[in-house]
Amino acid sequence: MKPNLQHSITIFKALSEITRLKIIWLLINMDSKICVSEIIEVLNEPQYNVSRHLRILSKAGILDEVKEGKWVYYFIKTTDSEFMQHIKEAVSTISEKEMTIEIQRCKQRLLERKN
């Protein structure tokens, strides 16, 4: 499915804010779903902002969400356009030391969650 200009713009706009880009970067590099409170902790951003940014990413069709009890888990939408495939590859090339450290912590917690 080829995207049109308007949809591409929505995606570029969604990724042009630092908190949102961090969220996507995190999700791509972690390769698993994350719930809101985990993102809040990792990014050290107020809950209402994380929530809103997630909504924007969701509306742009980049993320999908699933509710499990009290928690809402967000993850990179799998049914993807060729366009999004390239965008994801682009995002995965972004290197950021601090973020990488946080990812390690996240993965640690993921393991603990599973036990």
Add this chain to the structure above:
Amino acid sequence: MKPNLQHSITIFKALSEITRLKIIWLLINMDSKICVSEIIEVLNEPQYNVSRHLRILSKAGILDEVKEGKWVYYFIKTTDSEFMQHIKEAVSTISEKEMTIEIQRCKQRLLERKN
């Protein structure tokens, strides 16, 4: 060269405006340099806006410019990061019928320019 978050955001922001995305799309699909007045004609946008958008793309490091007499030609910067490589691939998947027609016209004019 790996981009950091801030630079990636600058690029995403640069591409999240319709006129700018059209310009980049045009340049990628035409695979040649274009001068300001050609873009004005193709996109049917006021000169001052085209000029400003080109500047934003230039500042973001996406475009480069070369002055030839009265004209300033813009083109996709060749010295590219892996990040930009993926972004360009993404942009080139955008399909837009009207734009494609304009590209044909542009290419025609390019040929005439060379003769």
Add this chain to the structure above:
DNA sequence: ATTTCGTATGCACTATAATGCATATATTGT
């Protein structure tokens, strides 16, 4: 039933970006 926890959202405010107009600069042609 009430409290607690995780998440979402309406509203007011602030910050950022895009536009229109006028005008400036630079180059070429007369």
Add this chain to the structure above:
DNA sequence: ACAATATATGCATTATAGTGCATACGAAAT
């Protein structure tokens, strides 16, 4: 030197996006 053409930019205005706070909602625990 002057007019014409191509491009850039300062300023005021308008449009869009992000933030903070309060509060609402929904699920689980007590």
